[in-house]
Amino acid sequence: MDIEVGLESTAGRKSDLKSGMQSVKQRAAQKMVSEVRKNASTQFNRTGKYADGWTSEVDGDDVVVYNEGERDSMSHLLENGHVVIDRNGVLHGDWSPGEDHIKPAFDVAQKVYFQAAEDLIDDVLKEW
Numbered sequence: 001m002d003i004e005v006g007l008e009s010t011a012g013r014k015s016d017l018k019s020g021m022q023s024v025k026q027r028a029a030q031k032m033v034s035e036v037r038k039n040a041s042t043q044f045n046r047t048g049k050y051a052d053g054w055t056s057e058v059d060g061d062d063v064v065v066y067n068e069g070e071r072d073s074m075s076h077l078l079e080n081g082h083v084v085i086d087r088n089g090v091l092h093g094d095w096s097p098g099e100d101h102i103k104p105a106f107d108v109a110q111k112v113y114f115q116a117a118e119d120l121i122d123d124v125l126k127e128w
Contacts, residue, residue: 017124024116025063029056032065032109039101043078050074065109075102 033054040051053069067075081098085091 013124013128016127017120020120020124021117022058024113024120025058026056027116028109028113029058029063029065031112032056032105035105035108036065036102039105040078043099043101050078079103 033056036054037051040054041048044050049069050067050071053067053072054065055068056063056065058064066072077098079098079100079102082096083091084094084096
């Protein structure tokens, strides 16, 4: 095998792997968004605004899943729990327990990510 041909072939595989990983990240991010929306819809579905606000961005190596809707500041309160305060700001001393809806979605998305990455690597190696 000519060295230049081998280097071009390796560069092509590296490019395939890099673009494939972008797709893997996007797929995992979309899965997490759909899972969080599903979990939030079943647990906190008064208006649906909280569930609908979930979205994701993939920027290089970073994947961010977040809530950008009207109810975006509620995520940590709903996940971790909070004290109960009425509309007048009066503390009632009650504790509203959190309900896991983000962590389970992360766990599902993580499995999707690892499986898709493994499949991609297997495909690239088969072509080698």
